[in-house]
Amino acid sequence: MTSSVTEAKQGETLLAVDDLKVHFPIKRGVLIDRTVGHVYAVDGVDLEIRRGETYGLVGESGCGKTTLGRAILKLTEPTSGSVVFDGNDIAGLKGEDLRRRRRRMQMIFQDPLSSLDPRQSVESILVEGMRAHGLDKDKESTRERLRELLSAVGLPESSLRKYPHEFSGGQRQRIGIARALAVEPDLIVADEPVSALDVSVQAQVINLLEELQDRLGLTYLVIAHDLAVVRHISDRIGVMYLGSMVEETDSETLYQNPLHPYTRALLSAIPVPDPLVEDSREQILLAGDLPSPAAPPSGCRFHTRCPWRQETRCDTERPVLREIGEGHRVACHFAEQIRDGEITPHEVEAELVEVEDTLNPDVNPGHAASVTEKMFEG
Ligand SMILES: Nc1ncnc2c1ncn2[C@@H]1O[C@H](COP(=O)(O)OP(=O)(O)O)[C@@H](O)[C@H]1O
Numbered sequence: 001m002t003s004s005v006t007e008a009k010q011g012e013t014l015l016a017v018d019d020l021k022v023h024f025p026i027k028r029g030v031l032i033d034r035t036v037g038h039v040y041a042v043d044g045v046d047l048e049i050r051r052g053e054t055y056g057l058v059g060e061s062g063c064g065k066t067t068l069g070r071a072i073l074k075l076t077e078p079t080s081g082s083v084v085f086d087g088n089d090i091a092g093l094k095g096e097d098l099r100r101r102r103r104r105m106q107m108i109f110q111d112p113l114s115s116l117d118p119r120q121s122v123e124s125i126l127v128e129g130m131r132a133h134g135l136d137k138d139k140e141s142t143r144e145r146l147r148e149l150l151s152a153v154g155l156p157e158s159s160l161r162k163y164p165h166e167f168s169g170g171q172r173q174r175i176g177i178a179r180a181l182a183v184e185p186d187l188i189v190a191d192e193p194v195s196a197l198d199v200s201v202q203a204q205v206i207n208l209l210e211e212l213q214d215r216l217g218l219t220y221l222v223i224a225h226d227l228a229v230v231r232h233i234s235d236r237i238g239v240m241y242l243g244s245m246v247e248e249t250d251s252e253t254l255y256q257n258p259l260h261p262y263t264r265a266l267l268s269a270i271p272v273p274d275p276l277v278e279d280s281r282e283q284i285l286l287a288g289d290l291p292s293p294a295a296p297p298s299g300c301r302f303h304t305r306c307p308w309r310q311e312t313r314c315d316t317e318r319p320v321l322r323e324i325g326e327g328h329r330v331a332c333h334f335a336e337q338i339r340d341g342e343i344t345p346h347e348v349e350a351e352l353v354e355v356e357d358t359l360n361p362d363v364n365p366g367h368a369a370s371v372t373e374k375m376f377e378g
């Protein structure tokens with residue numbers, strides 16, 4: 001695509017997700033599997049990403065970020081809702097059409113070591129995707145393209161003959177990025193792209209992603225459990241809690257003027273280098289653990305931990321994501337009153353949510369966090 005075409009399209013909606021749900025059945029039974037419940041991993045998410053923008057998606061581990069990312073790419077089949085990419089609903093796409101569409105949406109994973117096949121050389125990892133999409137035309141141009149890709153991600157040409165285990169974590173993530181770029185995508189979903197890396201290497205990988213975006217006009221969905229990671233690179237940020245979006249706005253506004261109690265709590269947990277600022281800042285400690293997505297609380301899903309929870313509505317009515325300021329959407333019944341200081345936070349006592357078989361991991365994966373995280377992270 002020529003740069004003038006790219007520019008003309010900058011800012012248009014590239015991806016529109018509407019009321020997307022992914023519910024995983026929980027099965028139990030010795031001979032016959034019975035569905036005894038569902039994990040409401042993603043439960044009605046709306047979001048739009050514009051061409052050329054970086055959208056940051058944050059929330060605690062287990063709130064559904066990876067599942068949302070995978071459902072957008074149709075790596076996980078959504079239960080309902082729509083995903084429209086560049087004007088086409090991908091829900092109905094199958095076979096060849098889906099494959100072609102996939103070329104334009106690529107994913108970068110949290111743990112590059114487990115997402116790169118240890119038996120394949122870097123060359124074969126990079127060529128594989130190109131071949132699958134007919135981009136591996138002749139030896140010479142493929143060679144040239146491989147050189148270009150490696151130089152784009154800052155790796156020497158000699159890397160082609162090596163295997164993933166011969167690289168450091170940061171270098172492996174560069175290979176993961178090169179693999180995604182190899183098929184010339186428009187959208188890259190980067191799922192916790194730096195969470196597994198040393199702090200000193202994180203900034204380098206983030207800078208690389210930014211530089212590539214400028215050069216190639218890429219659109220990013222960057223997923224992180226840590227707000228600090230997405231702050232600097234995101235144009236807009238969406239905050240997720242238990243399968244839903246609770247707040248969305250541009251990244252500056254989110255930091256200066258967070259309105260949802262959950263966002264406020266997340267922000268108050270980030271340490272500030274300046275001790276004066278640190279002292280004067282409100283500290284909000286969240287009571288209790290993240291409830292199980294298999295038994296989400298009634299009404300507002302955050303009500304069991306919300307320091308602003310009110311007697312009315314919070315426990316019974318699920319708030320919708322609504323526009324409070326320009327481009328600022330919040331899912332809280334009392335967002336305006338909180339903004340205007342009309343209601344103030346109070347202490348919350350952690351509330352026990354009664355669930356049958358809560359501690360049985362087969363029935364309730366949300367409570368077997370350590371197991372499920374290993375199984376499903378990235
Ligand atoms: N394939 C699956 N089957 C059943 N439950 C799943 C599956 N994948 C994820 N989950 C559950 O869905 C919830 C959201 O998981 P995930 O999307 O990985 O969250 P995050 O990426 O925000 O940490 C978790 O409770 C997780 O255990």
Ligand code: SF4
Pocket residue numbers: 260261262300301302303304306307308309310313314319331332333334335
């Ligand atoms: S709706 Fe109620 S419980 Fe939910 S975030 Fe707002 S004040 Fe808190």
Ligand SMILES: [Mg+2]
Pocket residue numbers: 065066067191192376377378
């Ligand atoms: Mg995840």
